[in-house]
Amino acid sequence: MSTPTRTQVLGLYKQFIKNANHFNDYNFRNYFLRKAKTVFRENRDVKDQEKLQDLYTSALKDLGVLKRQSLISQMYTFDKLVVEPLDQKLE
Template sequence: MNTAVKSALNTSKQLSQQSISSLNASYMNNIQLFTNYNFREYFKRKYQREFEKLNKEFATNDSNAINHYEQLTEELRLIKRQTIINQLYKFDELIVEQK
């Protein structure tokens, strides 16, 4: 478990809204690193839904919130690896991306 996760979860396994917000910000920062528009938009939508679900679980003191949080921290590591792989390949810019 990395230091960010350790600092987010204290010894009594309690989540805080700040730790959830911090994890969400980490996701959005890493998702922006995708060079492909389709991947970027897909992961934005996917993890917005995941964080809405986590926030709902946290608000209702659901016991699954901690497990869901830990699952999302593992998936963040996956996203980081995927962005590195994605940056190795050149994709043509789509029409929707043109500024």
């Protein structure tokens, strides 16, 4: 497999953020958002092609797990926590 391009990596990052936002539970949602941002920031200066390919492959696997777990999360409802903003749409 060839080395992932910058566009592919940014697309992967966006998918992580999108899928993390699908969690109904506030704590899980914020954990996965923080985790994605931290991991991508820590590895943004990696120049070694082999290391970059390994990170990309690992991230694709993690994205698959995140997608499955976010779908499972949507099957259950949780009460809003005090720290979560309430949707106050007056229609």
